Amino acid sequence: MEPFRMMLAGGHPNSLGRTLEVVEIVLDDPGRMDELFDCYFSEDAIVRLRTSNACRRVFKARPDWxxxxxxxxxxxxxxxDQPSAKWTLAQLFLExxxxxxxxxxxxxxxIMIRNLQEEDDWIALNMTMKTLQRWVKRDAAIIPRIEVRVRALADDRRKSVANGARKLLNAMDVPAL
Incomplete structure (x- = not known):
């Protein structure tokens, strides 16, 4: 039985590598979910990235877990402190x-507010804002904690970040400056 930390290692960071194989193993043997989760603490950033992807896929297939x-x-x-962990949290919390x-x-x-305030990775920001976009509609107490940062991000040089911030501002229903 090959350890997940080995199966998730190597190759280009943008590739899935053997992630899908790991997901199938966990779905067939739920007792190995602990081993998958422990891969989050690997020294290898690629292993942590693929662990995020695998966990999200496992919970998509088995939301009851x-x-x-x-x-x-x-x-x-x-x-x-890795963008992929932060964007995965935003996705999991939303889903x-x-x-x-x-x-x-x-x-x-x-966590979402902290990540919005501190993170600069465009994917982590976009996923965090997408989650907060839904959450501010149910909890207006979030708005004063994020409004200044969201307004700043609305002018971000990265088009997707600026657009995400504008959508969040719209969901927050705050007056224009």
């Missing part, structure tokens, strides 16, 4: 928001 893992994503994965408890939702909101 996410609640058992949500706390670990909130506490452990949120501490990883599984109804499976989050109120406490988890509050923690996830704090």
């Amino acid at each position: 996410f609640p058992a893992w949500a706390d670990r994503f909130i506490t452990e994965v949120s501490a990883i 599984h928001e109804k499976r989050l408890t109120a406490k988890q939702r509050a923690a996830a909101t704090a």
Whole structure:
């Protein structure tokens, strides 16, 4: 049995490598989800990137598994300073928001706000703003915590970031400056 950390290593960072194979193994043998999750703590950035992709695919196929893992994503994965971990969190929180408890939702909101404030990676920003775009409609208390940053991002040199910020501003329903 080949370890996942070996299966997810090597090759070009933009390729999936053997990610899909790992996903199938986990879906067939749920007991190996711990091994997949532990790959988040590899020294290899490519392994961590592919771990994010694999976890998202596993939870897409088996959304009922996410609640058992949500706390670990909130506490452990949120501490990883890698854009792919941050954009995966935004995706998972958005896709599984109804499976989050109120406490988890509050923690996830704090993570999304922190990532919006601190991150510069365009994918992480776009995914975070997409999640917040839905969440501000249900929780207006988020708006004062992000408005200044979102306004700044609306003028970002990267078109996708600026467009994402404008959509978020629209969802926030704040007056124009």
